[in-house]
Every structure is written in C-alpha cells, then in structure tokens.
Amino acid sequence: MRAIDPEADSAMNIGGRSPCPDEPDIHLAIQFPSVRMEFAACLTAALVFVCDVAAHRPGTVAVYPSHCTGLPRLPNERLYLQP
Numbered sequence: 001m002r003a004i005d006p007e008a009d010s011a012m013n014i015g016g017r018s019p020c021p022d023e024p025d026i027h028l029a030i031q032f033p034s035v036r037m038e039f040a041a042c043l044t045a046a047l048v049f050v051c052d053v054a055a056h057r058p059g060t061v062a063v064y065p066s067h068c069t070g071l072p073r074l075p076n077e078r079l080y081l082q083p
C-alpha cells in the first residue's frame with residue numbers, strides 16, 4: 001500500500017505535489033463531446049484513470065509525454081491509487 005499525502009490531492013492543486021513523488025507525471029487530455037480538460041497525474045493514477053474512462057465513461061483520454069508544468073492535478077488523483 002502506498003503512503004498518500006492528503007494535502008497533495010486538491011482539485012485546484014495547480015503545479016502541486018504528486019501523491020507518488022517517486023513516479024513520473026503524465027499529461028492527460030480528457031475529451032467529452034463538448035468539453036476538453038487537461039491534467040497531470042502520477043503514472044499509476046493515470047493508468048487506472050485511463051482504464052476507468054475506457055470502461056465506464058462516455059469520453060476519451062489521450063496521454064501525452066509532454067511537460068506537465070502548470071497543469072492542475074487530476075481531481076481526486078489519490079483515489080485512483082486505492083484498491
């Protein structure tokens with residue numbers, strides 16, 4: 001089980017700390033029919049999020065290797081680290 005810092009997980013945590021600082025951050029672009037959102041997330045949370053969207057949500061997620069500086073953290077990112 002991973003140690004999670006609750007202060008690192010905020011919907012408006014722009015450029016904030018990752019709940020898994022030992023993992024690289026991933027740039028996620030989420031596209032719904034009329035809305036596009038971009039976030040940074042640690043590798044593990046990003047992978048679980050992509051699988052969750054593919055299985056349960058009506059949108060698509062693109063993963064970019066680009067810089068994540070200035071992007072807000074994925075809302076509730078730490079929840080994607082829980083079993």
